[in-house]
Amino acid sequence: MNGLHLTADLAGCVNSGLLIDGPGLARSVRAAAEEAGLTVVGEHWHRFPDAADGQPGGITGMLLLAESHVALHTWPEIASVTLDVYVCNYEGDNSEKARALMAALVALFQPADARHHALVRGRLGAEVL
Template identity: 85%
Template sequence: MNGLHLTADLAGCANEDLLTDGSGLARAIRAAAEGAGLSVVGEHWHRFPDAPDGQPGGITGMLLLAESHVALHTWPEIASVTLDVYVCNYGGDNSAKARALMATMVALFAPADAREHTLVRGRLGAEAL
């Protein structure tokens, strides 16, 4: 087994409405995953309650993919988002699909700053057999 794990930490997100709109965020992320050619097999989303000062709560959620998963968490109080995309490459290389999905999600939030990281996971080559 081997795979590709992509993460991004976004700050100064201009699309602030999406940071608190659970149903809109779920639709947008699902469409982005499907648009990248990945197969959504399940999902779960949770919106946190508003803070006592009236600040809207953020959202945490994930898509379960046949290829693995997408996870994210929003912090509307600081206009930030963390993103996580992991795909296994069993039976085919899904790396380009993962990169396309991450690029779409980053663009969706329109951050002033994006810190992206890549981690190749699992055993590679003949060692995996």
């Protein structure tokens, strides 16, 4: 059950229109996952209502992958996004696919700042990916 869990916190995202465009965001994330060679088996997206001061609401969404999942949350009011990509390596090493997907998603939002983290998950003593 070993796998790779990548996260990124993005700030100062230049592509701010995508932070409130649910259908466009869903299409872009799905295309990036497929381009990385991952298998989308389901998805769910939710756009939050606009704030009382007229600020547009953000989006939370996820793709269920045969290999595990991708999740993201947007905060248009502060031009920020959090990303979560996790892949299991049950039938093969999907680590490079996860890295490719994360790179594509970061590039999609064009952040001024990106903080990345990686966690190898699974059995104790499993080979580091």
